[in-house]
Amino acid sequence: MKLFYAPGACSLSPHIVACEAGIELELCKVNLKDKKTESGGDYTEINPKGYVPALQLEGGELLTEGPAIIQFLAEQKPEKNLAPEYGSLAHYRVLEWLNYISTEVHKAFVPLFWDGRDEEKADAREKLAERFQYVEDNLNSDYLMGDDFCIADAYLFTVYSWCDKVGVDTGSWPKLKAFAERMSQREGVQKAMKDEGLI
Template structure:
């Protein structure tokens, strides 16, 4: 399998899940500015959406969209516990959380990365993010992980998008449980390996 990624982008969550699952995947970095891959291809000929992550399967098929990719990767190693069993309420709780992170956090960051966003739009996004982080802080003050009693794909996703806060000036100091969660996830060996491979920290 080959994962198309951009350092620190939402594709980091899929990268973390792959490493947590112990999967042997090839990485191909995408320059999101010119849409060129490190292997010299026009990424748009691979994924017409032009967005990471994209996962090229062993049979040549392409899978896109982070939540789908994370669940696919987790299911390659069920024993990892990264995704609960199909047709269990826990699996739907995972999908519930992935959907929440995707719509209420991930997309809310987009205006903050856009230098042309109006101040009013930025303020609205920051206020919305802080409301949602308030909910997550309550959850994480009582539970170590978002779903069940162990690390799942949802935790990888929350860790990834929350890492963006410092880059866009979003103050999370009011959410100590979220900040503690970030440190807890960052300390995991597979997460350290993924961050190192993407050049975000020195390689382990």
């Protein structure tokens, strides 16, 4: 399988999940500004959406959207227990977290990354403070779902890592800070970050 990624972008979360699962991926870096792959190809011919991540499967099919990709990767290695069993309440709790991170946290960063107007940026920082405070208030164990890592943790770690880059003050979230430190020590996280040149 081939993962189309941009270093440190939201594609980091499926990269982390693959490393945690022990799944070898072929990596293809994408320049998101000019929509070119590292070999110079037109990325929009691969993924018409024009953004990462995209996962090209062995049969040539393309899977897009981070939450779908990380669920798919986890299900390739069920013995790794990276996602709760389908049909369990815990499964839907993970989906709940993935949707919250995707729609309420991830999307709120857009004006900060893509040259929003000053008022849009201020509004984005206010929203992010509220959204991350919700996570802080509900992060009552080492990871989102308890004592064990799951796929939602990879996504949370990825979006939280953007805060310093765009000037979001994280000082009032000690549990999130401890979570990020714990995540950064995981072997799978370190491998993904090294592969992407982030450490």
